Amino acid sequence: xxxxETNPYAQxxxxxxxxxxxxxxxxxxxxxxxxxxxxxxAINLKIVKMVTKGHH
Amino acid sequence: MARVVVLGAGVSGHTAALHLRRQLPKQHxxxxxxxxxxxxxxxxxxxxxxxxxxTKQVTFPLAPVYRRKGITYVQAxxxxxxxxxxxxxxxxxxxxxxxxxxxxxxxxxxxxxxLINATGPKLNFAATPGLGPDGGHSVSVCTPGHAEHAATxxxxxxxxxxxxxxxxxxxxxxxxTCTCEGxxxxxxxxxxxxxxxAGVRDLAEIVYLSNEHELGDFGVGGMAFAQQGFVxxxxxxxxxxxxxxxxxxxxxxxxxxxxxxxxxxxxxxxxHHALAFDFxxxxxxxxGADLKAYDHxxxxxxxxxxxxxxxxxxxxxxxxxxxEEWTAADWPSTYATTYPNVFAVGIAFAxxxxxxxxxxxxxxxxxxxAPPRTGMPSGVMGRSVAFSIADMIRKGxxxxxxxxxMARMGAACIASAGTxxxxxxxxxxxxxxxxxxxARFPGEAAGRSLKDTYGEMGLAGHWIKHLLHFVFLYKAxxxxxxxxxxx
Numbered sequence: 342x343x344x345x346e347t348n349p350y351a352q353x354x355x356x357x358x359x360x361x362x363x364x365x366x367x368x369x370x371x372x373x374x375x376x377x378x379x380x381x382x383a384i385n386l387k388i389v390k391m392v393t394k395g396h397h
Numbered sequence: 398m399a400r401v402v403v404l405g406a407g408v409s410g411h412t413a414a415l416h417l418r419r420q421l422p423k424q425h426x427x428x429x430x431x432x433x434x435x436x437x438x439x440x441x442x443x444x445x446x447x448x449x450x451x452t453k454q455v456t457f458p459l460a461p462v463y464r465r466k467g468i469t470y471v472q473a474x475x476x477x478x479x480x481x482x483x484x485x486x487x488x489x490x491x492x493x494x495x496x497x498x499x500x501x502x503x504x505x506x507x508x509x510x511x512l513i514n515a516t517g518p519k520l521n522f523a524a525t526p527g528l529g530p531d532g533g534h535s536v537s538v539c540t541p542g543h544a545e546h547a548a549t550x551x552x553x554x555x556x557x558x559x560x561x562x563x564x565x566x567x568x569x570x571x572x573x574t575c576t577c578e579g580x581x582x583x584x585x586x587x588x589x590x591x592x593x594x595a596g597v598r599d600l601a602e603i604v605y606l607s608n609e610h611e612l613g614d615f616g617v618g619g620m621a622f623a624q625q626g627f628v629x630x631x632x633x634x635x636x637x638x639x640x641x642x643x644x645x646x647x648x649x650x651x652x653x654x655x656x657x658x659x660x661x662x663x664x665x666x667x668x669h670h671a672l673a674f675d676f677x678x679x680x681x682x683x684x685g686a687d688l689k690a691y692d693h694x695x696x697x698x699x700x701x702x703x704x705x706x707x708x709x710x711x712x713x714x715x716x717x718x719x720x721e722e723w724t725a726a727d728w729p730s731t732y733a734t735t736y737p738n739v740f741a742v743g744i745a746f747a748x749x750x751x752x753x754x755x756x757x758x759x760x761x762x763x764x765x766x767a768p769p770r771t772g773m774p775s776g777v778m779g780r781s782v783a784f785s786i787a788d789m790i791r792k793g794x795x796x797x798x799x800x801x802x803m804a805r806m807g808a809a810c811i812a813s814a815g816t817x818x819x820x821x822x823x824x825x826x827x828x829x830x831x832x833x834x835x836a837r838f839p840g841e842a843a844g845r846s847l848k849d850t851y852g853e854m855g856l857a858g859h860w861i862k863h864l865l866h867f868v869f870l871y872k873a874x875x876x877x878x879x880x881x882x883x884x
Contacts, residue, residue, distance in 0.1 A: 349647050349670055349672055350604070350645045350646060350647060352647075352648060352649070352664075353612065353639075353645070353646035353647065353648050354645070354646075356611075356612075356632075356636050357612075357636050357639045357640050357645075357646065358640070360633060360636035360637040360639065360640040361633065361637045361640075362637065362640055362641060363637065363641055368641075370855075371822060371854055371855035371856060372819075372820070372822070372855070372856050373856075374819075374856075377855055377856040377857040377860070378857070380853065380855055380857035381857040381860050381861065384825045384853060384857055384858065384861060385861060387809070387827050387849075387851055388809040388825075388827060388861070389883075390807075390827075390849070391773075391807035391808065391809045391827045391828075391829060391849065392773070392807070392809070392883040392884075
Protein backbone atom coordinates (compact mmCIF):
# COMPACT_ATOMS: atom_id res chain seq x y z
CA UNK A 342 0.00 0.00 0.00
CA UNK A 343 1.22 3.48 -0.59
CA UNK A 344 0.08 7.04 -0.60
CA UNK A 345 1.59 10.45 -1.16
CA GLU A 346 1.71 13.73 0.70
CA THR A 347 -2.03 14.47 0.57
CA ASN A 348 -2.74 16.07 3.92
CA PRO A 349 -0.56 13.90 6.15
CA TYR A 350 -1.98 15.66 9.20
CA ALA A 351 -5.61 14.76 8.59
CA GLN A 352 -5.83 12.04 11.23
CA UNK A 353 -4.46 14.11 14.14
CA UNK A 354 -6.00 17.35 12.84
CA UNK A 355 -9.50 16.00 13.33
CA UNK A 356 -8.99 16.12 17.08
CA UNK A 357 -6.57 19.06 17.31
CA UNK A 358 -9.04 21.31 15.49
CA UNK A 359 -11.68 20.68 18.14
CA UNK A 360 -9.36 20.59 21.17
CA UNK A 361 -10.08 23.09 23.95
CA UNK A 362 -8.56 26.46 23.03
CA UNK A 363 -7.33 28.43 26.06
CA UNK A 364 -9.05 31.74 26.59
CA UNK A 365 -6.91 34.90 26.66
CA UNK A 366 -7.40 35.04 30.42
CA UNK A 367 -6.10 31.47 30.76
CA UNK A 368 -2.98 32.42 28.81
CA UNK A 369 -2.53 35.50 30.99
CA UNK A 370 -2.90 33.36 34.09
CA UNK A 371 -0.23 30.99 32.81
CA UNK A 372 2.27 33.83 32.62
CA UNK A 373 1.11 36.06 35.50
CA UNK A 374 3.99 36.45 37.96
CA UNK A 375 1.97 36.42 41.21
CA UNK A 376 -0.19 33.51 40.11
CA UNK A 377 2.78 31.56 38.81
CA UNK A 378 4.75 32.16 42.01
CA UNK A 379 1.88 30.54 43.86
CA UNK A 380 1.73 27.70 41.32
CA UNK A 381 5.51 27.27 41.62
CA UNK A 382 5.08 26.54 45.33
CA ALA A 383 2.01 24.36 44.79
CA ILE A 384 3.56 22.23 42.02
CA ASN A 385 6.76 21.81 44.02
CA LEU A 386 4.68 20.49 46.89
CA LYS A 387 3.03 18.01 44.55
CA ILE A 388 6.46 16.89 43.34
CA VAL A 389 7.75 16.47 46.90
CA LYS A 390 4.69 14.36 47.65
CA MET A 391 5.40 12.29 44.55
CA VAL A 392 9.02 11.85 45.54
CA THR A 393 8.01 10.47 48.92
CA LYS A 394 5.67 7.95 47.30
CA GLY A 395 7.26 4.70 46.25
CA HIS A 396 10.67 5.40 47.76
CA HIS A 397 11.55 2.35 49.83
CA MET B 398 36.81 -5.98 51.50
CA ALA B 399 34.23 -5.99 48.72
CA ARG B 400 34.38 -4.36 45.32
CA VAL B 401 31.25 -3.02 43.66
CA VAL B 402 31.59 -2.22 39.97
CA VAL B 403 29.07 0.15 38.40
CA LEU B 404 28.91 0.16 34.62
CA GLY B 405 27.75 3.57 33.45
CA ALA B 406 27.66 7.02 35.02
CA GLY B 407 24.31 8.36 33.91
CA VAL B 408 21.53 9.27 36.32
CA SER B 409 21.11 5.69 37.55
CA GLY B 410 24.73 4.54 37.72
CA HIS B 411 26.09 7.79 39.14
CA THR B 412 23.35 7.87 41.79
CA ALA B 413 24.11 4.25 42.74
CA ALA B 414 27.87 4.91 42.97
CA LEU B 415 27.48 7.98 45.17
CA HIS B 416 25.05 6.24 47.54
CA LEU B 417 27.26 3.14 47.73
CA ARG B 418 30.25 5.28 48.60
CA ARG B 419 28.26 7.00 51.33
CA GLN B 420 26.87 3.73 52.70
CA LEU B 421 30.02 1.62 52.70
CA PRO B 422 33.19 2.04 54.77
CA LYS B 423 36.33 2.99 52.89
CA GLN B 424 37.78 -0.53 52.88
CA HIS B 425 35.17 -1.42 50.27
CA UNK B 426 35.93 -0.24 46.77
CA UNK B 427 33.43 1.39 44.43
CA UNK B 428 34.51 1.35 40.79
CA UNK B 429 32.68 3.24 38.07
CA UNK B 430 33.35 2.17 34.50
CA UNK B 431 32.11 4.61 31.89
CA UNK B 432 33.36 5.50 28.43
CA UNK B 433 32.49 9.14 29.06
CA UNK B 434 34.69 11.78 30.65
CA UNK B 435 31.74 14.01 31.54
CA UNK B 436 28.44 13.73 33.33
CA UNK B 437 25.52 15.17 31.38
CA UNK B 438 22.21 16.48 32.71
CA UNK B 439 20.36 15.18 29.68
CA UNK B 440 17.00 16.97 30.23
CA UNK B 441 18.73 20.31 29.60
CA UNK B 442 20.09 19.12 26.24
CA UNK B 443 16.78 20.41 24.87
CA UNK B 444 17.94 23.95 25.63
CA UNK B 445 21.36 23.28 24.08
CA UNK B 446 19.45 22.16 20.99
CA UNK B 447 17.84 25.59 20.61
CA UNK B 448 21.02 27.51 21.41
CA UNK B 449 19.90 28.67 24.87
CA UNK B 450 22.55 26.67 26.75
CA UNK B 451 26.03 25.41 25.97
CA THR B 452 27.57 21.98 26.45
CA LYS B 453 29.57 23.38 29.35
CA GLN B 454 26.37 24.35 31.17
CA VAL B 455 24.92 20.82 31.02
CA THR B 456 28.06 18.77 31.72
CA PHE B 457 30.94 18.52 34.17
CA PRO B 458 34.03 16.28 34.37
CA LEU B 459 33.51 13.10 36.36
CA ALA B 460 37.12 12.48 37.39
CA PRO B 461 37.42 15.26 40.02
CA VAL B 462 34.10 14.26 41.64
CA TYR B 463 35.11 10.60 41.91
CA ARG B 464 38.58 11.53 43.16
CA ARG B 465 37.06 13.70 45.89
CA LYS B 466 34.56 11.02 46.91
CA GLY B 467 37.04 8.11 46.88
CA ILE B 468 35.41 6.30 43.97
CA THR B 469 37.67 4.55 41.47
CA TYR B 470 36.97 5.93 38.02
CA VAL B 471 37.81 3.85 34.96
CA GLN B 472 37.19 5.59 31.67
CA ALA B 473 36.42 2.55 29.60
CA UNK B 474 33.66 0.71 27.81
CA UNK B 475 32.46 -2.59 29.24
CA UNK B 476 32.37 -5.29 26.57
CA UNK B 477 31.79 -8.55 28.45
CA UNK B 478 30.49 -9.80 31.78
CA UNK B 479 31.88 -13.01 33.23
CA UNK B 480 29.53 -13.67 36.18
CA UNK B 481 31.08 -17.10 36.82
CA UNK B 482 34.67 -16.01 36.30
CA UNK B 483 36.89 -18.13 34.08
CA UNK B 484 38.50 -21.57 34.28
CA UNK B 485 41.64 -19.87 35.64
CA UNK B 486 39.93 -17.59 38.13
CA UNK B 487 36.47 -18.27 39.50
CA UNK B 488 35.97 -14.67 40.61
CA UNK B 489 33.35 -12.81 38.58
CA UNK B 490 34.74 -10.09 36.37
CA UNK B 491 33.92 -7.64 33.64
CA UNK B 492 36.06 -7.03 30.55
CA UNK B 493 36.55 -3.42 29.55
CA UNK B 494 38.28 -1.50 26.77
CA UNK B 495 39.73 1.84 27.79
CA UNK B 496 38.54 4.99 26.05
CA UNK B 497 40.63 7.71 27.73
CA UNK B 498 43.13 9.40 25.41
CA UNK B 499 46.16 7.96 27.25
CA UNK B 500 44.91 4.35 27.41
CA UNK B 501 42.59 4.14 24.40
CA UNK B 502 42.13 0.59 23.17
CA UNK B 503 43.80 -1.11 26.14
CA UNK B 504 41.87 -4.10 27.50
CA UNK B 505 41.46 -4.88 31.18
CA UNK B 506 39.59 -7.44 33.27
CA UNK B 507 38.11 -6.00 36.48
CA UNK B 508 36.94 -8.40 39.19
CA UNK B 509 33.83 -7.64 41.19
CA UNK B 510 31.83 -8.86 44.15
CA UNK B 511 28.74 -6.96 43.03
CA LEU B 512 27.97 -5.54 39.62
CA ILE B 513 25.43 -2.90 38.60
CA ASN B 514 24.74 -2.56 34.91
CA ALA B 515 23.66 1.03 34.37
CA THR B 516 24.99 1.37 30.84
CA GLY B 517 21.91 3.22 29.64
CA PRO B 518 20.90 3.10 26.00
CA LYS B 519 22.82 2.52 22.86
CA LEU B 520 21.50 5.20 20.51
CA ASN B 521 20.43 2.89 17.71
CA PHE B 522 20.47 5.28 14.75
CA ALA B 523 21.37 2.30 12.55
CA ALA B 524 17.83 0.91 12.99
CA THR B 525 16.57 3.53 10.51
CA PRO B 526 18.62 4.13 7.35
CA GLY B 527 19.65 7.77 7.06
CA LEU B 528 18.74 8.64 10.65
CA GLY B 529 20.97 10.81 12.79
CA PRO B 530 23.69 13.40 12.48
CA ASP B 531 26.59 10.97 11.98
CA GLY B 532 26.30 10.02 8.33
CA GLY B 533 22.53 10.56 8.30
CA HIS B 534 20.25 13.39 7.30
CA SER B 535 18.55 14.40 10.55
CA VAL B 536 19.75 15.99 13.75
CA SER B 537 19.39 14.77 17.33
CA VAL B 538 19.49 16.20 20.87
CA CYS B 539 20.52 12.97 22.60
CA THR B 540 24.03 14.17 23.47
CA PRO B 541 25.37 17.68 24.06
CA GLY B 542 27.38 17.41 20.84
CA HIS B 543 24.30 16.38 18.88
CA ALA B 544 22.30 19.19 20.49
CA GLU B 545 24.88 21.85 19.60
CA HIS B 546 24.78 20.60 16.01
CA ALA B 547 20.97 20.79 16.08
CA ALA B 548 21.15 24.36 17.38
CA THR B 549 23.40 25.36 14.49
CA UNK B 550 21.02 23.78 11.98
CA UNK B 551 18.05 25.51 13.64
CA UNK B 552 19.81 28.87 13.51
CA UNK B 553 20.28 28.39 9.75
CA UNK B 554 16.57 27.64 9.39
CA UNK B 555 15.68 30.80 11.32
CA UNK B 556 18.02 32.81 9.07
CA UNK B 557 16.18 31.46 6.02
CA UNK B 558 12.82 32.25 7.61
CA UNK B 559 13.97 35.80 8.23
CA UNK B 560 14.92 35.96 4.56
CA UNK B 561 11.32 35.14 3.72
CA UNK B 562 11.80 31.48 2.82
CA UNK B 563 9.08 29.18 4.19
CA UNK B 564 10.54 26.21 6.08
CA UNK B 565 9.11 22.89 7.28
CA UNK B 566 10.52 21.50 10.51
CA UNK B 567 9.83 17.87 11.40
CA UNK B 568 10.50 16.87 14.99
CA UNK B 569 9.77 13.55 16.64
CA UNK B 570 10.60 9.89 16.70
CA UNK B 571 12.87 8.23 14.17
CA UNK B 572 11.45 4.70 14.52
CA UNK B 573 8.22 2.94 15.46
CA THR B 574 9.67 1.57 18.70
CA CYS B 575 11.25 4.75 20.05
CA THR B 576 10.90 5.93 23.62
CA CYS B 577 11.44 9.44 25.10
CA GLU B 578 8.44 11.00 23.35
CA GLY B 579 8.56 13.60 26.11
CA UNK B 580 11.94 14.85 24.85
CA UNK B 581 10.61 15.27 21.31
CA UNK B 582 7.54 17.03 22.72
CA UNK B 583 9.83 19.43 24.60
CA UNK B 584 11.99 20.07 21.58
CA UNK B 585 9.10 20.75 19.20
CA UNK B 586 7.65 23.39 21.52
CA UNK B 587 11.04 24.94 22.32
CA UNK B 588 11.68 25.25 18.59
CA UNK B 589 8.23 26.78 18.10
CA UNK B 590 8.96 29.20 20.95
CA UNK B 591 12.28 30.26 19.38
CA UNK B 592 10.79 30.73 15.94
CA UNK B 593 7.91 32.74 17.36
CA UNK B 594 10.36 34.87 19.34
CA ALA B 595 12.28 35.50 16.11
CA GLY B 596 9.09 36.93 14.60
CA VAL B 597 8.88 34.46 11.73
CA ARG B 598 6.36 31.93 13.03
CA ASP B 599 3.98 32.46 10.10
CA LEU B 600 6.55 31.16 7.62
CA ALA B 601 7.35 27.98 9.57
CA GLU B 602 5.39 24.75 9.37
CA ILE B 603 6.23 22.76 12.48
CA VAL B 604 5.34 19.08 12.48
CA TYR B 605 5.48 16.57 15.34
CA LEU B 606 6.02 13.07 13.93
CA SER B 607 5.47 10.32 16.47
CA ASN B 608 4.93 6.62 17.03
CA GLU B 609 2.34 7.43 19.71
CA HIS B 610 -1.19 6.27 19.00
CA GLU B 611 -2.51 9.60 20.24
CA LEU B 612 -1.04 12.84 21.48
CA GLY B 613 -0.28 12.83 25.20
CA ASP B 614 0.57 9.13 25.29
CA PHE B 615 4.25 9.83 26.14
CA GLY B 616 4.98 6.09 26.11
CA VAL B 617 3.07 5.64 29.36
CA GLY B 618 -0.33 5.02 27.82
CA GLY B 619 -1.41 8.59 28.53
CA MET B 620 -2.77 9.83 31.82
CA ALA B 621 -6.15 10.67 33.32
CA PHE B 622 -6.40 13.92 35.24
CA ALA B 623 -9.13 14.99 37.66
CA GLN B 624 -9.49 18.73 37.16
CA GLN B 625 -12.30 21.20 37.74
CA GLY B 626 -14.80 18.49 38.49
CA PHE B 627 -14.06 16.38 35.42
CA VAL B 628 -11.84 13.48 34.54
CA UNK B 629 -9.84 14.71 31.61
CA UNK B 630 -6.99 13.09 29.71
CA UNK B 631 -3.45 13.98 28.78
CA UNK B 632 -4.61 13.50 25.18
CA UNK B 633 -7.11 16.37 25.32
CA UNK B 634 -4.65 18.47 27.28
CA UNK B 635 -1.84 17.91 24.76
CA UNK B 636 -4.11 18.43 21.76
CA UNK B 637 -5.10 21.77 23.27
CA UNK B 638 -1.45 22.82 23.38
CA UNK B 639 -0.93 21.75 19.76
CA UNK B 640 -3.95 23.80 18.74
CA UNK B 641 -2.86 26.83 20.74
CA UNK B 642 0.68 26.79 19.33
CA UNK B 643 -0.27 25.78 15.78
CA UNK B 644 1.89 22.66 15.70
CA UNK B 645 0.80 19.91 13.32
CA UNK B 646 1.01 16.24 14.17
CA UNK B 647 1.50 12.92 12.42
CA UNK B 648 0.83 10.00 14.73
CA UNK B 649 1.08 6.19 14.67
CA UNK B 650 4.13 6.46 12.44
CA UNK B 651 7.19 4.31 11.94
CA UNK B 652 10.00 6.15 10.16
CA UNK B 653 11.42 3.79 7.54
CA UNK B 654 14.28 5.91 6.23
CA UNK B 655 15.54 9.44 5.98
CA UNK B 656 16.97 10.89 2.79
CA UNK B 657 18.35 14.39 2.33
CA UNK B 658 15.35 16.66 2.89
CA UNK B 659 12.78 13.87 3.01
CA UNK B 660 11.50 11.45 5.62
CA UNK B 661 9.72 8.24 4.62
CA UNK B 662 7.35 6.62 7.07
CA UNK B 663 4.65 3.99 7.40
CA UNK B 664 1.53 4.58 9.44
CA UNK B 665 -0.45 2.05 11.44
CA UNK B 666 -2.95 1.57 8.62
CA UNK B 667 -0.12 0.14 6.51
CA UNK B 668 0.21 3.07 4.12
CA HIS B 669 3.57 4.55 3.22
CA HIS B 670 4.25 8.27 3.08
CA ALA B 671 6.98 10.76 2.31
CA LEU B 672 7.33 14.21 3.80
CA ALA B 673 9.80 16.85 2.65
CA PHE B 674 11.57 18.85 5.33
CA ASP B 675 14.05 21.66 5.75
CA PHE B 676 14.99 20.62 9.29
CA UNK B 677 14.43 17.27 11.00
CA UNK B 678 15.19 16.35 14.60
CA UNK B 679 14.32 12.69 14.97
CA UNK B 680 15.23 10.67 18.04
CA UNK B 681 16.66 7.18 17.61
CA UNK B 682 15.30 3.99 19.18
CA UNK B 683 17.30 2.56 22.05
CA UNK B 684 19.09 -0.77 22.42
CA GLY B 685 21.04 -2.19 25.30
CA ALA B 686 24.77 -1.58 25.32
CA ASP B 687 26.94 -3.94 23.27
CA LEU B 688 27.69 -6.31 26.14
CA LYS B 689 28.34 -10.04 25.96
CA ALA B 690 28.16 -12.53 28.80
CA TYR B 691 30.25 -15.70 29.16
CA ASP B 692 30.15 -18.58 31.62
CA HIS B 693 33.22 -19.96 33.38
CA UNK B 694 34.13 -22.07 30.33
CA UNK B 695 33.90 -19.10 27.99
CA UNK B 696 30.58 -20.20 26.46
CA UNK B 697 28.42 -17.28 25.34
CA UNK B 698 25.48 -16.98 27.76
CA UNK B 699 24.34 -13.56 26.57
CA UNK B 700 20.81 -14.85 25.95
CA UNK B 701 20.57 -15.83 29.64
CA UNK B 702 21.52 -12.39 30.90
CA UNK B 703 20.19 -10.15 28.16
CA UNK B 704 16.90 -9.81 26.27
CA UNK B 705 17.05 -9.73 22.45
CA UNK B 706 16.94 -5.93 22.74
CA UNK B 707 20.27 -6.03 24.57
CA UNK B 708 18.73 -4.88 27.86
CA UNK B 709 19.46 -6.91 30.97
CA UNK B 710 16.85 -9.34 32.25
CA UNK B 711 16.08 -8.77 35.92
CA UNK B 712 13.39 -9.91 38.38
CA UNK B 713 10.50 -9.11 36.02
CA UNK B 714 7.95 -11.57 34.62
CA UNK B 715 8.95 -11.85 30.97
CA UNK B 716 6.27 -14.39 30.04
CA UNK B 717 4.82 -13.20 26.71
CA UNK B 718 1.17 -12.29 27.21
CA UNK B 719 -1.42 -10.15 25.41
CA UNK B 720 -1.87 -6.54 26.54
CA GLU B 721 -5.08 -7.35 28.41
CA GLU B 722 -3.21 -9.79 30.68
CA TRP B 723 -0.38 -7.46 31.63
CA THR B 724 -0.28 -6.56 35.29
CA ALA B 725 1.68 -4.20 37.49
CA ALA B 726 3.19 -7.26 39.18
CA ASP B 727 5.09 -8.09 35.98
CA TRP B 728 7.46 -5.21 36.68
CA PRO B 729 10.73 -5.77 38.54
CA SER B 730 11.30 -4.51 42.04
CA THR B 731 14.83 -5.51 43.12
CA TYR B 732 16.56 -5.37 39.71
CA ALA B 733 18.59 -8.47 40.54
CA THR B 734 19.40 -10.81 37.67
CA THR B 735 19.61 -14.60 37.84
CA TYR B 736 23.03 -13.94 39.34
CA PRO B 737 22.23 -12.53 42.81
CA ASN B 738 25.25 -10.21 42.77
CA VAL B 739 24.45 -8.71 39.35
CA PHE B 740 21.87 -5.94 38.99
CA ALA B 741 20.64 -3.72 36.16
CA VAL B 742 19.02 -0.31 36.62
CA GLY B 743 17.81 2.65 34.57
CA ILE B 744 17.42 2.14 30.85
CA ALA B 745 19.73 -0.90 31.07
CA PHE B 746 17.08 -3.20 32.60
CA ALA B 747 14.76 -5.02 30.23
CA UNK B 748 11.13 -4.00 30.83
CA UNK B 749 8.72 -6.93 30.79
CA UNK B 750 6.62 -5.21 28.13
CA UNK B 751 5.51 -1.78 26.94
CA UNK B 752 3.25 0.46 29.00
CA UNK B 753 1.35 1.85 26.01
CA UNK B 754 -0.62 -0.72 24.05
CA UNK B 755 1.63 -2.07 21.28
CA UNK B 756 0.20 -2.18 17.79
CA UNK B 757 1.22 -3.70 14.45
CA UNK B 758 0.45 -2.42 10.96
CA UNK B 759 -1.05 -4.75 8.33
CA UNK B 760 2.50 -5.08 6.99
CA UNK B 761 3.70 -6.47 10.31
CA UNK B 762 5.48 -3.28 11.34
CA UNK B 763 5.51 -2.83 15.09
CA UNK B 764 4.50 0.70 16.10
CA UNK B 765 4.78 0.73 19.85
CA UNK B 766 6.38 3.34 22.09
CA ALA B 767 8.89 1.71 24.42
CA PRO B 768 8.46 2.40 28.13
CA PRO B 769 10.39 5.38 29.45
CA ARG B 770 12.60 4.61 32.47
CA THR B 771 14.70 7.71 32.74
CA GLY B 772 14.84 10.61 35.18
CA MET B 773 13.29 10.15 38.58
CA PRO B 774 12.58 6.39 38.27
CA SER B 775 16.15 5.83 37.08
CA GLY B 776 17.61 7.60 40.08
CA VAL B 777 15.29 5.80 42.51
CA MET B 778 16.29 2.41 41.08
CA GLY B 779 19.98 3.30 41.37
CA ARG B 780 19.56 4.32 44.99
CA SER B 781 17.46 1.29 45.88
CA VAL B 782 19.99 -1.16 44.43
CA ALA B 783 22.85 0.71 46.13
CA PHE B 784 21.08 0.35 49.49
CA SER B 785 20.44 -3.36 48.87
CA ILE B 786 24.07 -4.04 48.00
CA ALA B 787 25.25 -2.02 51.00
CA ASP B 788 23.03 -4.19 53.24
CA MET B 789 24.39 -7.35 51.62
CA ILE B 790 27.96 -6.25 52.29
CA ARG B 791 27.57 -4.70 55.74
CA LYS B 792 24.82 -6.82 57.24
CA GLY B 793 25.22 -10.04 55.29
CA UNK B 794 21.74 -9.80 53.78
CA UNK B 795 21.24 -12.71 51.43
CA UNK B 796 18.68 -11.00 49.21
CA UNK B 797 17.98 -7.43 48.14
CA UNK B 798 16.51 -5.42 51.01
CA UNK B 799 15.12 -2.51 48.99
CA UNK B 800 12.64 -2.38 46.17
CA UNK B 801 11.71 0.25 43.59
CA UNK B 802 9.05 -1.09 41.25
CA MET B 803 7.88 1.38 38.63
CA ALA B 804 4.39 0.03 39.38
CA ARG B 805 4.62 1.37 42.94
CA MET B 806 6.62 4.51 42.22
CA GLY B 807 5.47 8.00 41.43
CA ALA B 808 7.21 10.31 38.99
CA ALA B 809 7.26 13.97 38.20
CA CYS B 810 7.97 15.16 34.68
CA ILE B 811 8.50 18.76 33.72
CA ALA B 812 8.31 19.09 29.95
CA SER B 813 9.62 22.43 28.74
CA ALA B 814 7.56 24.22 26.12
CA GLY B 815 9.87 27.21 25.75
CA THR B 816 12.57 28.90 27.79
CA UNK B 817 12.83 32.39 29.30
CA UNK B 818 12.39 33.53 32.91
CA UNK B 819 9.37 35.66 31.95
CA UNK B 820 8.31 34.09 28.67
CA UNK B 821 8.99 30.40 29.25
CA UNK B 822 6.44 27.70 29.89
CA UNK B 823 6.36 24.02 30.67
CA UNK B 824 3.96 21.19 31.22
CA UNK B 825 4.34 20.08 34.82
CA UNK B 826 3.08 16.53 35.27
CA UNK B 827 3.02 14.09 38.14
CA UNK B 828 1.84 10.51 37.94
CA UNK B 829 1.38 7.70 40.39
CA UNK B 830 2.25 5.00 39.67
CA UNK B 831 4.41 5.18 36.55
CA UNK B 832 3.19 1.78 35.39
CA UNK B 833 -0.62 1.75 35.50
CA UNK B 834 -2.16 -0.62 38.01
CA UNK B 835 -5.64 -1.27 36.68
CA ALA B 836 -6.54 -3.45 39.68
CA ARG B 837 -5.79 -0.69 42.21
CA PHE B 838 -7.05 2.21 40.10
CA PRO B 839 -9.81 0.87 37.83
CA GLY B 840 -12.24 2.62 35.54
CA GLU B 841 -11.80 6.24 34.59
CA ALA B 842 -8.60 6.47 36.68
CA ALA B 843 -6.96 4.47 33.88
CA GLY B 844 -4.60 2.66 36.23
CA ARG B 845 -3.33 5.64 38.22
CA SER B 846 -4.33 7.59 41.29
CA LEU B 847 -6.49 10.52 40.19
CA LYS B 848 -5.43 12.32 43.36
CA ASP B 849 -1.75 12.15 42.48
CA THR B 850 -1.79 12.29 38.68
CA TYR B 851 -1.79 15.86 37.58
CA GLY B 852 -0.88 18.19 34.74
CA GLU B 853 -0.55 21.96 34.49
CA MET B 854 0.82 24.37 31.89
CA GLY B 855 2.51 27.62 32.76
CA LEU B 856 5.54 29.71 33.56
CA ALA B 857 5.91 28.06 36.98
CA GLY B 858 6.72 24.78 35.24
CA HIS B 859 9.55 26.47 33.41
CA TRP B 860 10.95 27.86 36.66
CA ILE B 861 10.81 24.38 38.17
CA LYS B 862 12.60 22.84 35.20
CA HIS B 863 15.25 25.55 35.40
CA LEU B 864 15.61 25.01 39.14
CA LEU B 865 15.94 21.26 38.64
CA HIS B 866 18.79 21.90 36.21
CA PHE B 867 20.84 23.50 38.99
CA VAL B 868 19.64 21.14 41.74
CA PHE B 869 20.58 17.99 39.85
CA LEU B 870 23.95 19.34 38.73
CA TYR B 871 24.63 20.23 42.38
CA LYS B 872 23.57 16.77 43.50
CA ALA B 873 25.56 14.99 40.79
CA UNK B 874 28.66 16.96 41.77
CA UNK B 875 28.17 15.48 45.27
CA UNK B 876 28.27 18.89 46.88
CA UNK B 877 27.52 19.15 50.64
CA UNK B 878 24.15 17.64 51.52
CA UNK B 879 23.72 16.12 48.05
CA UNK B 880 22.13 13.01 49.54
CA UNK B 881 19.30 15.07 51.05
CA UNK B 882 18.12 16.00 47.57
CA UNK B 883 15.66 13.45 46.25
CA UNK B 884 16.20 11.48 43.11
